[in-house]
Amino acid sequence: MTPIQLFDPASSTYTYILFDELSREAVIIDPVDEQVERDLDALRKYGLKLIWTVETHAHADHITSAGQLAEHAGAKTAAPAGCAIGTASVQLKDGDILRFGNETLKAMHTPGHTAGSTCYLWRNHVFTGDTLLINGCGRTDFQSGSAEELYRSLTEILFALPDDTTVWPGHDYRGRSHSTIGSEKRSNERVAGKTLAEFVAIMHTLNLPLPKRIAEAVPANLSGGLRHDAGGGALAEARPASGYAGDVAAQLAYNWWQAGDAVLVDVRTDAEREWVGFVPGAVALAWKQWPGMAMNADFDQGLKAAVPAGKKVLLLCRSGVRSIAAAKRATELGLEAYNILEGFEGDPDKEAHRGRVGGWRFHGLPWRQG
Ligand SMILES: N[C@@H](CCC(=O)N[C@@H](CS)C(=O)NCC(=O)O)C(=O)O
Ligand SMILES: [Fe+2]
Structure with missing residues (x-):
């Protein structure tokens, strides 16, 4: 070979x-x-x-x-x-x-x-x-x-x-x-x-x-090639979306989460969280649609168990792409689901942090724990 x-x-x-x-x-x-x-x-x-x-x-x-x-x-x-x-x-x-x-x-x-x-x-x-x-x-x-x-x-x-x-x-x-x-x-x-x-x-x-x-x-x-180039950092309100409740900027998502109005679900993989950094307190439920994989029953069950009635769910991934697919699935499961724009890279101050390994991550929280 x-x-x-x-x-x-x-x-x-x-x-x-x-x-x-x-x-x-x-x-x-x-x-x-x-x-x-x-x-x-x-x-x-x-x-x-x-x-x-x-x-x-x-x-x-x-x-x-x-x-x-x-x-x-x-x-x-x-x-x-x-x-x-x-x-x-x-x-x-x-x-x-x-x-x-x-x-x-x-x-x-x-x-x-x-x-x-x-x-x-x-x-x-x-x-x-x-x-x-x-x-x-x-x-x-x-x-x-x-x-x-x-x-x-x-x-x-x-x-x-x-x-x-x-x-x-x-x-x-x-x-x-x-x-x-x-x-x-x-x-x-x-x-x-x-x-x-x-x-x-x-x-x-x-x-x-x-x-x-x-x-x-x-x-x-020096940071694995991850770049910061999505858009939407300054939105003050949720922006309605098709197939799920809406898109929210990181700051608004963080406010909802801290106020107890929403559950934050991190849909990145274990390997990726280890690679890029953890969000302490988020529910970890990987959205796995890798080559050769079928639908993810663990995701459905985990989501139902994690989100109490009456609460919103916020889906977070690295860049805000997988979290859209996950928000659509959460909507199909009957939840009020929001996609966090730019995902883990949703840095409201990103110009100041561009290229800095271990710089700002999810609103002042430690970028890597555990
Ligand atoms: N012209 C190429 C750069 C080529 C270059 O400098 N390559 C490096 C490797 S990163 C090298 O060591 N080249 C050796 C050589 O050309 O003899 C570019 O602009 O990207
Ligand atoms: Fe080289």
């Missing part, structure tokens, strides 16, 4: 899906936000359950879809411990193992392109991110990069793998898909046969332009 390799032409990024044939549990490495529908389609097509999203580093040229995949596919998120991706639920250190079905993925810390950059070994395949590219390597001139460290990571860690190990890079800018450790050891123009001093001299004279999206991508990737 070989990995599923997917390509994002805008950033020349490769994303990989690996899975266990029997259990269909899967891992995705370096998913790209613009490609989230493509990736969900691939999971559906192969009948896979996404267990992990994994990053090789905090990317400078594109935004990850890890946070979205936690939301839409129920995946847990993992990232290298040295990359400051504070929202990842698992912080991977050198030698750590992620399991999916009977398969394992092993983290190999390979600093150089960035200080936290990590490659992943699965069977005799290595996913090298931007540490080793085909006939190239990641640049070392930004994001805590170091040419000296990259030389050591390449020559002492990656080139110590068996020659027939397949190399799957994080990018290729010339249409090549994969290589082998043996071939890179023999003929990679930047590092093969070069001394440390020669390699450092090459890296220091590359003079590459900065990635076009670096200013936007790095901060977004």
Whole structure:
């Protein structure tokens, strides 16, 4: 079996899906936000359950879809411990193992392109991110990069793998898909046969332009790629909606909830709450409509049990999309149901908090508990 390799032409990024044939549990490495529908389609097509999203580093040229995949596919998120991706639920250190079905993925810390950059070994395949590219390597001139460290990571860690190990890079800018450790050891123009001093001299004279999206991508990737771009923050009253009682802004929802007029139901998944942050006091009832899932009887029963007669129900998700579906279902069940606009990201002061990990979350409540 070989990995599923997917390509994002805008950033020349490769994303990989690996899975266990029997259990269909899967891992995705370096998913790209613009490609989230493509990736969900691939999971559906192969009948896979996404267990992990994994990053090789905090990317400078594109935004990850890890946070979205936690939301839409129920995946847990993992990232290298040295990359400051504070929202990842698992912080991977050198030698750590992620399991999916009977398969394992092993983290190999390979600093150089960035200080936290990590490659992943699965069977005799290595996913090298931007540490080793085909006939190239990641640049070392930004994001805590170091040419000296990259030389050591390449020559002492990656080139110590068996020659027939397949190399799957994080990018290729010339249409090549994969290589082998043996071939890179023999003929990679930047590092093969070069001394440390020669390699450092090459890296220091590359003079590459900065990635076009670096200013936007790095901060977004430090919080799993979740961005704040829905609308409706300033509504003072509920706005009538079709199929449920209405849409409310976060502030009004919070007032109703605190006054005891409404029950607040958080429809995000457990993995996602862990990833993005909890809302203390909310009833947790996941709205699960993932690839291959039928209607969610647990949701119906939980909702009936949680909402006393005469009270409104407020549905909260991450961005205000699933909460609409959940509000419609709650209405079918006879409840007066409202969707919270912008969901967990409904920050009335969001311009001030944009890009700040652990900044404001649901009206001054602690953003992460437990
Ligand atoms: N031109 C690309 C950036 C390309 C780039 O700098 N890629 C990084 C990886 S994030 C790199 O290490 N490139 C190594 C190289 O091109 O040799 C963009 O604007 O996004
Ligand atoms: Fe990179």
